[in-house]
Amino acid sequence: MSNEVLHVKERDIVVPGEVIAEGMGFLPSRGLYREGAKIHAGRLGMIAIEGKVIKLIPLSGVYLPKLNDKIVGRVIDVLMTGWRIETRSPYSAVLGLKDATAEFVPRSADLTQYYAIGDYVLCKIIAVTSQKLIDVTMKGPGLRKIKAGRLVEVNPHKVPRIIGKEGSMVLMLKNATGCNISVGQNGWIWVEGPAPEDELKAVQAIKKVEEEAHLPGLTERMKAYLEELTGKPVEIPTVTPGASAEEHEPPEQREEHREHGQHPRHGGRRFPPRR
Amino acid sequence: MTKENVLKYITKGMRYDGRKMTDYRPVTVTYGVSHAAEGSARVKIGETEVIAGVKLAMETPYPDTPAQGNLMVNAELTPLSSPQFESGPPSVQGVELARVIDRAIRESKAIDLTKLCIKEGEKVWSVAVDIVTVNDAGNLMDAGALAAIAALKNAVYPTLKDDGSVDYNKKTDKKVPLQQTPIEVTVIKIGDQLIVDPLPEEEEALDSRLTIAFNDKDMLCAMQKGGETPLSVEEISAMVDLAMEKSKELRKKL
Amino acid sequence: MAAKAVKQEYPKRQDGRDWEEMRPIEGKVGIIPRADGSAMFRIGHTVAYAAVYGPRDLFPKFMQNPETGILRCRYNMMPFSGHGERVRPGGGRRSQEISMLMNKALLPVLDLKESPNTVVDVFIELPETDAGTRCAAITAASMALADAGLAMKDMVASLSMGHYNGKIMADIDGYEDCDVGISDIPVAYIPSLDKFSLLQLDGEVPKEDLIKLLNLAKKKAMEIYKVQQQALKAKFFAEDHQHKKVKQ
Numbered sequence: 001m002s003n004e005v006l007h008v009k010e011r012d013i014v015v016p017g018e019v020i021a022e023g024m025g026f027l028p029s030r031g032l033y034r035e036g037a038k039i040h041a042g043r044l045g046m047i048a049i050e051g052k053v054i055k056l057i058p059l060s061g062v063y064l065p066k067l068n069d070k071i072v073g074r075v076i077d078v079l080m081t082g083w084r085i086e087t088r089s090p091y092s093a094v095l096g097l098k099d100a101t102a103e104f105v106p107r108s109a110d111l112t113q114y115y116a117i118g119d120y121v122l123c124k125i126i127a128v129t130s131q132k133l134i135d136v137t138m139k140g141p142g143l144r145k146i147k148a149g150r151l152v153e154v155n156p157h158k159v160p161r162i163i164g165k166e167g168s169m170v171l172m173l174k175n176a177t178g179c180n181i182s183v184g185q186n187g188w189i190w191v192e193g194p195a196p197e198d199e200l201k202a203v204q205a206i207k208k209v210e211e212e213a214h215l216p217g218l219t220e221r222m223k224a225y226l227e228e229l230t231g232k233p234v235e236i237p238t239v240t241p242g243a244s245a246e247e248h249e250p251p252e253q254r255e256e257h258r259e260h261g262q263h264p265r266h267g268g269r270r271f272p273p274r275r
Numbered sequence: 276m277t278k279e280n281v282l283k284y285i286t287k288g289m290r291y292d293g294r295k296m297t298d299y300r301p302v303t304v305t306y307g308v309s310h311a312a313e314g315s316a317r318v319k320i321g322e323t324e325v326i327a328g329v330k331l332a333m334e335t336p337y338p339d340t341p342a343q344g345n346l347m348v349n350a351e352l353t354p355l356s357s358p359q360f361e362s363g364p365p366s367v368q369g370v371e372l373a374r375v376i377d378r379a380i381r382e383s384k385a386i387d388l389t390k391l392c393i394k395e396g397e398k399v400w401s402v403a404v405d406i407v408t409v410n411d412a413g414n415l416m417d418a419g420a421l422a423a424i425a426a427l428k429n430a431v432y433p434t435l436k437d438d439g440s441v442d443y444n445k446k447t448d449k450k451v452p453l454q455q456t457p458i459e460v461t462v463i464k465i466g467d468q469l470i471v472d473p474l475p476e477e478e479e480a481l482d483s484r485l486t487i488a489f490n491d492k493d494m495l496c497a498m499q500k501g502g503e504t505p506l507s508v509e510e511i512s513a514m515v516d517l518a519m520e521k522s523k524e525l526r527k528k529l
Numbered sequence: 530m531a532a533k534a535v536k537q538e539y540p541k542r543q544d545g546r547d548w549e550e551m552r553p554i555e556g557k558v559g560i561i562p563r564a565d566g567s568a569m570f571r572i573g574h575t576v577a578y579a580a581v582y583g584p585r586d587l588f589p590k591f592m593q594n595p596e597t598g599i600l601r602c603r604y605n606m607m608p609f610s611g612h613g614e615r616v617r618p619g620g621g622r623r624s625q626e627i628s629m630l631m632n633k634a635l636l637p638v639l640d641l642k643e644s645p646n647t648v649v650d651v652f653i654e655l656p657e658t659d660a661g662t663r664c665a666a667i668t669a670a671s672m673a674l675a676d677a678g679l680a681m682k683d684m685v686a687s688l689s690m691g692h693y694n695g696k697i698m699a700d701i702d703g704y705e706d707c708d709v710g711i712s713d714i715p716v717a718y719i720p721s722l723d724k725f726s727l728l729q730l731d732g733e734v735p736k737e738d739l740i741k742l743l744n745l746a747k748k749k750a751m752e753i754y755k756v757q758q759q760a761l762k763a764k765f766f767a768e769d770h771q772h773k774k775v776k777q
Contacts, residue, residue, distance in 0.1 A: 015761045016638070016675050017683030017721045033682070040721060042640075042682060044675045044761060059765070061678020062565055062584055064644060090584045090598075090647040120276065131595060131645060150280050150291075157678070196284045200293045214765055309657045310574050312609035322562050326656050328609025349608070351618055355580040355652040357563050362603055362652075403615050405608040407654065409578065410561045443613050 003037065010049050011216065013059075014041040020054060031056030046214050059214055063089045063156040063186040067128050072146070072184030073136065075119045078111050085123065088156075088186040091132040095123065099137035120146040120190065122182050142182075149180070149192030152203050154210045156187035161213035162206060169209065169219065171237045176226040177202040201229050281480035285468045291476050297517060299472040302528050304421065306429045313446065314430025318422040320472060322412035324356075327422035328405050329430040329451070333441050336392070336399040344391020345401035348377035350408075350419060357411035375499045376406065376420045376459065379488030383457040383496040385427065390452050398439070400432070402451065413474040416486055417525070420459035425529055427453055457496055458526045460518035461486040464504070469514060471521050485511065487518040491526075543704045551688065551700035551749055556668070556760035558676050566677025568760065570669035572688070573702055574659035579669035581677040584647035592648075598641030602631040602651045604666055611658045612703060627663045634667050634687065634717040634727040640680040649679065660706035661689040667717050667727065672757050676764070686753040687717035687727060690746050692734045697742045699749045714742060718750035 004023030008014060020032060021039045028039045032054060045056040065071070065087055073093060077084035082096040097105050100114055115121060122143050127135040137143070154162065163170050163183055174181050179193035179202040189206060193199040205226060212218055219236055226234045284291055294300070300321030309315040314329035336343060350373035352360045360366070365373070380386070391400040404426060406419040430451040434442040463473045463481045470477065473484075483502030490496050495515070500506065506514075542548065552573030561567035564580035571577075584598045592599070604627040608615045620628075631651070641649060651673065653666040664687035671685040691698035691705055692712040698705070705711050712732020716725050725743070734742070 013762045013765050015684065015758045016681035018758065031680075035721070040682070043680050044678055058678050060566065060676060064584075090586045090644060118276065146276070148276075148280070151277060196287050196289045200289070204293075309607070309609055311612045311657060311659070315609060315656075324561075326607065328607060328656075330609045330615035332614055349618065351607075353605075353652065353654055354582075354603070354650070355561065355564070355578060355654050358582050358585070403608070405615070405618075407607050407656070409654070410563050412563065 006049075006054075008047045010047060011214070012047045013045070013214070014047055014056065015044055016041055020047070025052055027053045029053055029055040031058060058157045060155055061157060063087070065089050065091055065093070065125055065128055065132070065134050066185070067125055069125045069185040070142070071123060071125065071136075071186040072151070072182065072188035072190055073121050073123050073186075075115045075117050075121065078115075078117065083111065083115050085121065085136055087134065087136075088184075088188055091134055093123075093125065093134035093136045095121075095136050095138060099126070099135070099139055101138060115145060120151065120188075122146065122184070122190070146182070146190050146192075149190050150199055150203070152189040152191055152206050154187045154189060154206060156185065158210045158213045159183060159185055159187055161218070162189070162209050164219070166239050168237045168239055169222065172219075172222065172226065172234065173202060173205050173209075175237070176230050176232070176234045177205065181206075205229065277476050278480040281476055282466050285465045285470065285477075288468075290470065291474050296468065296470055297521070299521070299524065302421070302525065304425050304528050306425060311443070312426075313433060313443075314426045314428070314451065316422050316425030316429055317409075318418045318425060320414055320418045320421075322410055323414055323418050324409040325415065325418040325422045326407050326409055327419070327426035328407075329426045330403045330405070331430070331433055331441075331451070332401050332403070333393070333398055333435070333439070334401045335397060336395075340388075341396040342392045343388040344386075344399040346377075346381060346386060346388060346404075347401070348373050348380060348404045348406070348423060350376070350406040352408050352411075352415070356408040360408075360411070371499070371501075372416055372419055373406065375416065375486055375488075375497065376404075376423050378499075379420060379457040379459055379497040380404070380423065380427070383455045383488065383490040383494075385424065385453055385455045385457055385490075387452060387454055393435075402427075402430075411475070413478055414461065414472050416461050417459055417472065420457075420488070421525060421528070424456050424458070427451065428456065428529060455490045456526065456529060457488045457490050458522040459486055459488040459497070460521045460525065462514040462518050464502070464506070464510065464514065469517055471517065485514045485518070487515055487522075489519055489522040493519060493522075542698070544702065548696055549699045549745060549749070551752065552702060554753060554756050556672060556756045558672050558760045558764045564673070564677075566673045566675070566679075568669045568672035568676060570665050570672065570757075572661055572665050572668075572700065574657055575661050575665045576655060576657040577662065577665040577669040578654045578656065579666065579673035580652045581649065581670075581673045581679075582652075583649035583677070584641065584644035584679075585650070587646060587648035593646040595645050596642065598644040598647040598649055600632050600636050600639060600641065600649050600651065602628045602635070602653070602670065604628045604631060604653045604663065606655045606658055606662065610655050627666070630663060630727055630729075631667055631670060635670060635674065635685055637722070637724075637726050638671075638682045638685060638719060639674065640682070643680065649674070649677075659703040660701050661715070663727075664688045664715050664717070668753055668757065672760055675757075675761055683719050683721040684754060684757050685717050685719055685726060686750040686757060687715070688746065688749055688753060690714040690716060690742050690749075692732060692738055692742060695738065697738065697745055699745060714739075714746075716743070716746045716750070718747055718754075720751060720754055723747075 048055040073085035085093040123136040182190040305317045308317045312328040352369040434445040482504035486499045488497040555571040557569045566581035667687035691701040717727030
């Protein structure tokens with residue numbers, strides 16, 4: 001159609017209200033809205049274009065809990081039948097007795113033996129109601145209580161870039177710094193290294209990815225950065241064949257993505273309704 | 276658990292952001308950031324940012340000090356600067372910050388209050404220093420103290436009209452007489468180590484802290500101990516030594 | 530610079546500006562790292578800092594709305610910020626009214642339904658004031674809300690218009706604000722809706738002049754709007770991204 005105009009290109013930063021495109025042939029995705037023939041940006045973000053579908057990748061904003069997210073949470077209260085977990089969002093989560101551990105927890109047990117106030121845990125969201133009541137579980141691969149290390153806070157929308165395609169970025173960071181890095185979708189990242197110097201390097205590298213998440217060529221830049229930081233050669237981990245050449249992974253594709261070595265889940269994932 | 280981890284770093288001689296143990300983050304002082312105030316300054320220590328302003332007013336002196344002007348130091352830990360601060364009346368943390376900085380300025384006689392007297396018993400200048408936090412990334416005390424003294428250094432008198440009222444729109448170029456520039460340094464003790472300019476994680480992990488103010492002659496003019504762990508004489512002595520050394524560095528920034 | 534229109538008889542604008550000329554404006558985003566979103570807006574000698582925290586948990590619980598998050602603005606001038614005497618901390622009735630007006634000016638562009646029972650807090654502090662403070666506050670808040678990643682249809686651009694003796698002025702400064710002959714009309718404009726979300730009037734203005742004034746206000750607001758957009762985008766393209774040294 002001759003009336004169709006695209007005002008932006010891939011990777012452009014757009015601001016609320018900005019006219020992105022004109023014409024009925026385009027499909028605005030989440031974060032964009034249509035008024036008549038015009039499509040406007042509905043929040044601050046970066047444009048990704050896939051044919052006629054225009055997507056907006058958010059670059060800022062607080063974490064809003066989603067089903068199946070693996071997050072780093074903090075125990076803030078011990079309840080009768082479980083624990084209350086801070087999720088770094090406006091909504092706290094509940095970890096029930098049955099989801100707490102593989103062992104059987106007797107009803108009369110002192111729950112602080114398992115998780116005490118102030119403990120950090122890697123847990124997974126298993127339910128989110130419309131009123132944002134959240135349930136989490138500690139049962140599952142990789143889920144555990146954090147025993148040592150330091151907490152790094154990043155913007156949750158940068159997490160996909162920090163994890164990377166098929167976990168390649170975080171793997172490169174782990175290998176280069178020798179640290180164990182547990183990334184929560186809520187932007188809390190736990191770093192544990194053999195020595196404080198190594199942890200600091202990992203923190204610096206994570207912060208750099210966070211700052212430059214929206215810029216192209218990041219993987220190469222991080223390789224060079226890590227080599228300078230550690231004084232050792234760094235390899236970019238190979239990605240499973242068939243993956244797309246695009247470097248950046250929009251949050252909508254998060255469901256296909258797992259940390260290195262895990263299997264994707266089938267079904268059961270509910271997104272908030274599209275506007 | 277962060278506390279344990281901070282301790283692990285500190286015992287290995289490392290700061291949580293990789294700094295050397297007794298280094299300050301970059302410190303900048305900018306004067307005259309608020310054109311309407313009689314004096315103002317912005318201080319940044321790392322990402323911590325504080326603005327201080329000075330306002331003068333014509334007032335009657337206190338009955339027990341008829342030949343002296345008045346001095347007041349106020350601090351606001353704004354909810355703008357941190358999710359931990361709330362709107363409303365000052366918290367005890369804000370009150371402490373203001374009072375410690377007040378004492379340093381007052382006890383060092385930074386301003387000769389008698390010079391503020393216009394007519395004994397009737398008219399004196401009163402000086403109000405307001406410290407407002409803009410971003411809290413740790414060490415608001417030192418940033419606030421430096422901003423307060425920088426704002427005073429920047430301060431000039433407004434015009435006093437013939438009828439005795441104050442014309443704030445016309446500033447004179449007569450500076451408010453500053454005869455001392457007290458500098459405050461807060462020393463933190465974590466485990467057995469002493470550090471300065473704490474990050475928020477380090478502030479949470481501290482065992483005790485000691486804020487010390489020095490005048491231009493290296494005399495101690497104010498002190499305040501915080502934290503829950505008591506200090507021995509040797510520890511206090513070491514902290515004062517470190518603070519004195521650091522105060523010289525900070526004074527150069529003015 | 531284009532030839533200035535022949536100036537009408539005295540009083541002209543005290544700082545030499547044309548009747549339709551605003552003072553210099555400047556916007557910057559991300560100035561308060563601790564906040565979820567932040568911005569600074571300067572117009573002449575009026576500067577507003579805005580920090581956004583949220584959506585976050587809301588206390589007291591009875592204020593929570595199960596269908597949507599709520600917006601809570603708090604406007605405050607620093608004690609040394611204005612001409613004249615020190616302003617005692619605590620705000621007072623004027624700050625309360627302005628806080629409420631800010632809420633009404635910004636809410637139409639926000640959609641907080643995805644975060645029920647929460648609050649989005651907007652804090653404004655002004656280190657320097659020279660009239661037009663509530664407008665600078667709204668403009669800064671708008672950028673800060675966008676920076677915080679909130680769902681926003683558009684931004685809100687705000688300025689203070691003036692009217693004197695049949696003449697329409699853009700952006701009243703402190704000197705003009707004190708002149709009792711000049712009517713003060715603060716407005717806030719939402720470009721994509723072509724509508725105003727803040728409108729106040731202080732003075733004596735005939736209706737035809739008001740309509741002319743509002744149309745001029747739209748044009749001037751668009752100049753502010755451009756600065757808002759540029760400030761938000763500039764945050765992502767700081768030059769030193771490519772040249773950051775490795776910290777050892």
